[in-house]
Amino acid sequence: MNIRQKLRFSFFSLLFTGTLLGAALVGLAVENVRRIEQIVKVYDVLQLKSLKLRFDMILMSDGMRGYMLNPHDRSEHERKLEADRDFSRDVAEMKALAPPELTARVQAAERMDADILDRLEEHIMALTAQGADKEARIQYQAYLPIRARQVDLIDSVEAAADSLKSAAMDKVTRATRLAVASAFVLVAAMAIGGAFAAHVVTRNLVGPLTDTAKLATAAAEGDLGVKLAYDRRGDEIGEMSRAFNRFLDFLRDNVRVANAIGAGDLSVEVRPRGPADAFGRALERMVASLRDADQKLRAELAARHRAAEELRAAKEAAEAGTKAKSEFLANMSHEIRTPMNGVIGMTGLLLDTDLGAEQREYAETVRSSAEALLTVINDILDFSRMEAGKMMIEPLPFDLRPALEETLDLLGFASQRKGIDLVLRMAPQVPERVVGDSGRIRQILTNLIGNAIKFTEHGHVLLDVEIASSTDSEALLRFAVTDTGIGIPRDRLPHIFEKFTQADASTTRRFGGTGLGLAISRQLTELMGGRVEVSSKVGKGSTFTVLLPLRVDRRAPGAAPRMVDLVGLRVMVLDDNEVNRRVGHEQITTVGMRNGSYGSASEALRALRQVVDEDDPYDIVIADFQMPDMDGEAFARQVKADPKLGETVVVLLTSVGQTRETAALREAGIFACLTKPVRQSQLLNTLAAAWSSRNQKLSTPPKPERRLNPASAPVSLFKDYSPRVLVVEDNIINQRIAARLLQNLGCTVDVVANGREAVEMIGSIPYDLVLMDVQMPEMDGFAATAEVRRGHGPQTSLPIVAMTANAMAGDRERCLEAGMNDYVSKPVHPEDLQRVLHQWVKVPAHA
Numbered sequence: 001m002n003i004r005q006k007l008r009f010s011f012f013s014l015l016f017t018g019t020l021l022g023a024a025l026v027g028l029a030v031e032n033v034r035r036i037e038q039i040v041k042v043y044d045v046l047q048l049k050s051l052k053l054r055f056d057m058i059l060m061s062d063g064m065r066g067y068m069l070n071p072h073d074r075s076e077h078e079r080k081l082e083a084d085r086d087f088s089r090d091v092a093e094m095k096a097l098a099p100p101e102l103t104a105r106v107q108a109a110e111r112m113d114a115d116i117l118d119r120l121e122e123h124i125m126a127l128t129a130q131g132a133d134k135e136a137r138i139q140y141q142a143y144l145p146i147r148a149r150q151v152d153l154i155d156s157v158e159a160a161a162d163s164l165k166s167a168a169m170d171k172v173t174r175a176t177r178l179a180v181a182s183a184f185v186l187v188a189a190m191a192i193g194g195a196f197a198a199h200v201v202t203r204n205l206v207g208p209l210t211d212t213a214k215l216a217t218a219a220a221e222g223d224l225g226v227k228l229a230y231d232r233r234g235d236e237i238g239e240m241s242r243a244f245n246r247f248l249d250f251l252r253d254n255v256r257v258a259n260a261i262g263a264g265d266l267s268v269e270v271r272p273r274g275p276a277d278a279f280g281r282a283l284e285r286m287v288a289s290l291r292d293a294d295q296k297l298r299a300e301l302a303a304r305h306r307a308a309e310e311l312r313a314a315k316e317a318a319e320a321g322t323k324a325k326s327e328f329l330a331n332m333s334h335e336i337r338t339p340m341n342g343v344i345g346m347t348g349l350l351l352d353t354d355l356g357a358e359q360r361e362y363a364e365t366v367r368s369s370a371e372a373l374l375t376v377i378n379d380i381l382d383f384s385r386m387e388a389g390k391m392m393i394e395p396l397p398f399d400l401r402p403a404l405e406e407t408l409d410l411l412g413f414a415s416q417r418k419g420i421d422l423v424l425r426m427a428p429q430v431p432e433r434v435v436g437d438s439g440r441i442r443q444i445l446t447n448l449i450g451n452a453i454k455f456t457e458h459g460h461v462l463l464d465v466e467i468a469s470s471t472d473s474e475a476l477l478r479f480a481v482t483d484t485g486i487g488i489p490r491d492r493l494p495h496i497f498e499k500f501t502q503a504d505a506s507t508t509r510r511f512g513g514t515g516l517g518l519a520i521s522r523q524l525t526e527l528m529g530g531r532v533e534v535s536s537k538v539g540k541g542s543t544f545t546v547l548l549p550l551r552v553d554r555r556a557p558g559a560a561p562r563m564v565d566l567v568g569l570r571v572m573v574l575d576d577n578e579v580n581r582r583v584g585h586e587q588i589t590t591v592g593m594r595n596g597s598y599g600s601a602s603e604a605l606r607a608l609r610q611v612v613d614e615d616d617p618y619d620i621v622i623a624d625f626q627m628p629d630m631d632g633e634a635f636a637r638q639v640k641a642d643p644k645l646g647e648t649v650v651v652l653l654t655s656v657g658q659t660r661e662t663a664a665l666r667e668a669g670i671f672a673c674l675t676k677p678v679r680q681s682q683l684l685n686t687l688a689a690a691w692s693s694r695n696q697k698l699s700t701p702p703k704p705e706r707r708l709n710p711a712s713a714p715v716s717l718f719k720d721y722s723p724r725v726l727v728v729e730d731n732i733i734n735q736r737i738a739a740r741l742l743q744n745l746g747c748t749v750d751v752v753a754n755g756r757e758a759v760e761m762i763g764s765i766p767y768d769l770v771l772m773d774v775q776m777p778e779m780d781g782f783a784a785t786a787e788v789r790r791g792h793g794p795q796t797s798l799p800i801v802a803m804t805a806n807a808m809a810g811d812r813e814r815c816l817e818a819g820m821n822d823y824v825s826k827p828v829h830p831e832d833l834q835r836v837l838h839q840w841v842k843v844p845a846h847a
Helices: 005-068 074-097 100-128 133-220 237-262 276-349 357-388 401-419 438-455 491-496 505-511 514-527 578-590 601-613 632-639 663-666 680-693 732-744 755-765 780-788 811-817 830-840
Strands: 394-397 421-426 433-436 460-470 475-481 531-537 539-551 570-574 592-600 622-623 649-654 670-675 724-730 748-752 769-772 800-804 820-826
Touching: 005 100, 005 133, 005 632, 074 100, 100 133, 100 475, 133 237, 237 276, 276 748, 357 531, 357 724, 357 830, 394 670, 394 769, 401 460, 421 578, 421 670, 433 438, 433 601, 438 460, 438 514, 438 539, 460 578, 475 800, 491 820, 514 531, 570 578, 570 601, 578 592, 578 680, 578 755, 601 622, 601 632, 622 632, 622 680, 632 649, 632 670, 649 680, 663 670, 670 680, 724 732, 724 755, 732 748, 732 830, 748 755, 755 780, 769 780, 769 830, 780 800, 780 811, 811 820, 820 830
Parallel strands: 421 460, 570 592, 570 622, 622 649, 649 670, 724 748, 724 769, 769 800, 800 820
Antiparallel strands: 394 433, 433 539, 460 475, 475 539, 531 539
16 A cells, blocks of 8 residues: 555545534534524413413403493493403414423413303493492402412413423533533544544655655755665655655766866766756766867957956056046146136226227127137036036026126127027016026026027027026026027937037038037036926027026115106117017017017008107107118118108117218218117117107217226225235236236235245235235245245234136135135136125224
């Protein structure tokens, strides 16, 4: 008998015994339940019927007494009859339910009522009806004991029912005890059968499996010398033991092969166990493959060793190149910024002198060009800072419109040279003052507008500023730069913000550029918490949108009141460009003037004459010079020649390079000529002057004042105190610029050419501030600062501010680490010096 047969026999034996005993217990339980149900059904109902019969007899007695008291009351008689019927029905139901032991008693109670009590009741009622009340009461007294005996008989039925119920419950109790005893017998039988089955399973299955698990664990831990001792059995355990022992032999052979391979002996012999030994065949092929791979690996290692040596040399060369590039960039930035400081500084000083209009325009052009070149340098430095992750944003309050107008002024010459209109539209809801990094915002817009001009041959470039969303303290501004240029293919849009990438290779050859501007613009925008979006259609133009969150400066001072009230004036905008007309309309209506716009001179002339006839003439006409059918000068002559339009003032808008002679303009009746793009303040001031001139009935308009920055006398930043400042600078031009700028701010200035002279001067004169160059002969700024800090006395804490052309990432930190208090980069602007003086100069209490 094998293990399966043994287990099957044990299982079925246990199942048969348990089933037999379980069936006996179930039968006994069913019988007990049946008896309990019979007892509850019969005896409980009998008890209830006994109670009901007593109640019926009480009603009959009560009904009889009521009839005797009032024989004429039919309700008492009916109540007595109803009680009789209920008693008869209840006795019949009790007789039907009563077991044989109680049937005689129930019948005796029924006969007593039928034979005796009914006749007495009829006799009493008859006497009562005849008026023999005394005899009726005598009979009633005999009636009551009989009714009491009937009640006793019913009570004996109830008592007998209780006795029978108790006897039946005793039988149920005995049956229950028998069931419990049977359950104990069943449990004992099941336990014996389970123990027998467990013995069979343990002896034939669990023991061998436990031994197998122990040996398998030992084999898994590396002991392959174990062996199962059940290989002589003829059942499944014996077969498993023999298979397990053969598997251990197989593992020992494979370990031999693996040890040989691990020792580097790839000549080891693999012995497969036969054609069906797939693992042995695979191991044999693997060893052969390892022999081939070993030979190839040795050759490849030798090649990789040579390549690693070459890579190390290339890495050292690349690091040297990167270091050289950084040094070159730093040196070039320093060398370019030093003369740029002279150009911008001297130009600024020149603009502070009395200049003619043409001279001032030339000087402004020089300064704008120098600042444009400085922007290119800053782009290179910004790229370097962003690559190093050291770009910083400095949010400060500033006037938004002037900043945007200055940006367009810088690019106005390039746009007009190509015949492109450069237009600024600033929605009325946009706040005038915001808090942000105005320099970085101008840098972003300069890149975007410059690109738009570069890729636009005709039409216009529009900078449209609106509010995308706003809260009480912050506005999300949308700066949209839209052009009518060549557009960008859809497949190139995702790549145009990558460094050194343009729409295609031909774009670079045709238009030039490196593709660095857009990459810097996007990174700067993201650094300020915004984003850049682009949409374009080939041949239709592109729109670059910058979304920037900027805080609104609520502390901004209100605008100064105008000397001339322009509210209600009727002003016409004449321009063939619809965008220019729309922007002009907003600028005029924002300040309360009425506006009309036309795209051609002929339409404008007709409209001017029509409104004169309607007694609501236009007061001023703003006319573009370049128009297809009639230019602005010819239009002005037509206006002047018409007697109806003699009081209409004409203001001409021209592009750079289209300046007209003053005599010709006056002769044509033109009040003023403004160069596009026109600043809103300049336009409104011109309109105010034109309206004032007309009201004063001047035959010829006054010569317009073109001086943008009139010469100003030095204004001290400190009341009744002149700070003493030492300028340490080896370049003579930079010395002169710094000294003049500081003198204009009310400072007393000393100048030295190197760090050694600076240390001597600081030791002998109490200065309020030192502006220290970094790269100087004999002793540089770092060494001079360290020498001052090592000294004794109050001058060791003297504020020292680095003033250097070193503007690479990390230069500011190097200066601060060297002991300097602050840092400004060249070219130095007056605003930088004002900030430094305000922050570091301490006015003495006695001043």
